[in-house]
Amino acid sequence: MPMKHLSFSLSPYKGTVLILLIVSCFSFSGCVVNPATGDYDFVLMSEQEELNVGSKNNLKVRNQLAILDTQTLQRYVQEVGLKVARVSHRPSLPYQFTVIDSPEVNAFALPGGYIYVYRGLLAYLNSEAELAAVLAHEVAHVTARHSVQQHGMSTASNVFGQVVAAYTGVGIAGDLTNILGTAVVRGYGREHELEADGLGASYLAKAGYNPQAMINVVKVLKNHEVWATKKAEAEGKEASTYHGIFSTHPDNDKRLQEVVANVPTKSQGKVFSRRYLEKINGLAFGESSSTGVTINNQFLHKPMNFKVHFPQHWKIINTPARLIAHPIEKSAIFLMEQGPIKNGFRPDAYLKSLVDQRYRLRGGQSIHIGNTIGYTAIVQPKLGGSFIRLAVFFHEGKVFILQGQVKQSSTFASYDVEFLQIINSFQSLPPQDYQRAEGNKIKLIKASPGMTFSALAKRSPIQEQAELQLRLINDMYPKGEPKVGQWLKVIE
Structure with missing residues (x-):
């Protein structure tokens, strides 16, 4: 029977080295079928070890990062996350979805199903479908065992170094294994994120959400990245952006468009915008009173x-x-x-x-x-x-x-x-x-005739670029204006 594709990017290397790596893959019992993609992946970690690693690092995260103390929102995020996780390729994992009390715009996943979304990211989403898209993207990293593969490849550098050294010499082996590690990390960045978006979009559709929300999320976060980068450059700093962002805008990213368009759907799917906005009404924006x-x-x-x-x-x-x-x-x-x-x-x-x-x-x-x-x-x-x-x-x-x-x-x-x-x-x-120490919070309002972001910005406590930030959190960056009757997020 034909062998399935091996998830390596080794074309730059000599044929002898390639054969050694493939043979070593099976010799070390490190090749397993990826549960999400069906491809063979090189991993040196069993599922139980994956769960143990995730559990251990989950404790470290909880000891080092502040966890949002709003239990109603934590339960809501857990419920939405489980909707997409239960229709994923690994539904039996003990998934935990947690909101970190930080203004950063980010999310990440640990092996074994421990998924974190930052409070700052929630402010920029505008529907439950978009929240589900972020969580589905992170679930896909878990189901496709992306972090486990990277762990396996970094460990493999040492193993392969010994194998290659026997044929090429110690000095060359060191160079080859360094290149191998770098090539895998750089190559996997784009491919893993695109794969996670494709898998995540399919989980969205199966859970009853509109898979187009995946593109909407990438668009919102790309706009935030553009704004944050300009702001950071003006301040002489490096911008911190969501790890899933691509170098191109999603409107021009044909591969992303194709990945989402190819997701089979029985119906258009739900969005649940108003329900999501009500859940984050009153959420801290920027720094929160609980952390100062x-x-x-x-x-x-x-x-x-x-x-x-x-x-x-x-x-x-x-x-x-x-x-x-x-x-x-x-x-x-x-x-x-x-x-x-x-x-x-x-x-x-x-x-x-x-x-x-x-x-x-x-x-x-x-x-x-x-x-x-x-x-x-x-x-x-x-x-x-x-x-x-x-x-x-x-x-x-x-x-x-x-x-x-x-x-x-x-x-x-x-x-x-x-x-x-x-x-x-x-x-x-x-x-x-006391009142000042409460910090700024999100408040929902309905747009009235003649309302503009310029006018809203003048009344906003946001100290820097208030008008642009209001457009960003309402997905109207850079020049959009409110429509009469539309629900808006403002900051008070």
């Missing part, structure tokens, strides 16, 4: 009840693990994070416990701000090097560690003035800031 918000260089954290102020020329970056800030010139950095509670320690003893014998402390002083107590000192290396400004606060049963560092030791004295200003600004959240 930044307003005019003040960081406000309502659940932990504190406020800290940074100089106007500083940039603030709120990550799940810590708060990071730096001046525009990036010649210094300030970090703030929670520390473990140590019973019996006062702030001065706690701070000293953080410093090992290679350093000495100088200029230590106690801090009292209301009911909050703290201690700060300069950490000086005994054998030379840059100083560090270190501070510890005991605040409402929690420990906060703050530290400021510089790139050039000669600039420490000038930056230490600002480090101390930041440290001394730490305080309990004032009652007048």
Whole structure:
């Protein structure tokens, strides 16, 4: 019987090496039939191992990223995800769909069926079918075992290195295996995403959704990528975009159009726009109160009840693990994070416990701000090097560690003035800031006659390019305008 296609891209290599790799594939029992595509794939991981890897990394994700605490929305996303997962090629996997409380526009899947969608991505979708399309795309990565294949190929570089070395020599083997790994990763990027879109579109149709939603999602996210890239370039940063985006716009992507058009459908399928919009009504847009918000260089954290102020020329970056800030010139950095509670320690003893014998402390002083107590000192290396400004606060049963560092030791004295200003600004959240600390939220309104995005932007709390962002979240980028009676997402 004819052998099915092997998912390799090895045409640049010599015939001897190609034969070795194919023979090795079967010798190591690494070739299995892909449950979604029917092709032979090279993997060195059983399904049980795949489940174990997914479960282990799921725990890491949950420990490192904030999970959205809105249970009604979490249940809704789980229900929609299961609709497409149950009609997929691997319906029996223990799928878990989770919303991460982050403004990033992204989604990803772990082996074994652990799928995550970021809160920021939900703001840019406009129907349940589009949500289902994102989840179906990620389900397809799982059913086609894309991450497992990449794991197998990276492991294979070591295995094949030994096989090829016997014929070509160690030096050449190293070059070949490096090229192999690079070729597979680069080749699989485009093909895997297109394959996931095709499989995902078929899952959409089987679940009763309109498969055209897959193209709609790619279009929305491509528009976001264009806007985010321009914004990042203006700020001298690199844009962060959804991993499924292609280099071409979906309107001009013939392969994507063909993949979705070839999906068999019994009917046009459902969209459920209003139902989806009602589910995300009130969802945080940008930073959320549960993880802290930044307003005019003040960081406000309502659940932990504190406020800290940074100089106007500083940039603030709120990550799940810590708060990071730096001046525009990036010649210094300030970090703030929670520390473990140590019973019996006062702030001065706690701070000293953080410093090992290679350093000495100088200029230590106690801090009292209301009911909050703290201690700060300069950490000086005994054998030379840059100083560090270190501070510890005991605040409402929690420990906060703050530290400021510089790139050039000669600039420490000038930056230490600002480090101390930041440290001394730490305080309990004032009652007048409670409302501001709630952050911005999505609100549904019905478009009235004469309503424009320009007028809506003037009333919006969005601080940067409000008009363009309102168009983006309503799928009217770059020049669309509301139609009378249309439901719109605005930010309040």
